[in-house]
Amino acid sequence: MQIATWNVNSINARLETVLAWFQLAKPDVACLQELKCIDEKFPREPFESLGYNVETHGQKTYNGVALLSKFPIEDVRRGLPGDDEDLQARYIEGVIASPRPIRVGGLYLPNGNPIGTDKFAYKLGWMERLRRHAAGLLALEEAFVLAGDYNVIPEPEDADNPASWLGDALFQPESRAAWRALKHLGLTEAQAEVGEDPHAYTFWDYQAGAWQRNHGIRIDHLFLSPPAAERLTACVVHRDARAMEKPSDHVPVVANFAD
């Protein structure tokens, strides 16, 4: 069982690139972020033709997340609980009805820049809500995965030039502490656990030749509950996707689980 996460930076602008990767990697489950479209404009048919069930939580222009699975998707939840005022489409969850069912939450954590604004407060509030939700899921003692664009650089080793990120919301002590608080609930981070390179980058900005200079950061992660971590066998960062035609600025990260 392969579960992927990928911030595609507009599913419609990226459709050919994303389909090409799906035909190559054939993930069983995929969490997509930054769809940048409403549900009605998500290109369902090409994914259904590849054998995927499709659940979306879209939004006009910004954000938007999708959960795709070759197995049926049950108990779908749209939106992160804990704030009825929050209208941003950044979370979708469902139970993958595979022979050994696994709950999968796909998330697009707020960027939070610039620091010192309401955007940064929103990021930290969203992370606390995610921590509470994860704690509730842990109490169920099920296998689950929380995969997505966390918009947090966990450690200095997760950036090519950490000093250049010191003033950025992705590398603030508060952001990193909230990320560790999530981990300290008892979750296992897949790439750190079994990745060939635990610090392989997952994002390179479009600007200033960041890809060509390998000015990358590691911000796309998969957190696993203990029963899911017991099944984890591998975690691969698909770096080559950044060199495709019309690439996203993020690359897919894929975790493998024993069936």
Place this chain on the structure above:
DNA sequence: ATGGTAGACCTTCTA
């Protein structure tokens, strides 16, 4: 040196 690019969409916001 405060740059640079990409996407949605209509003038600027987000990243």
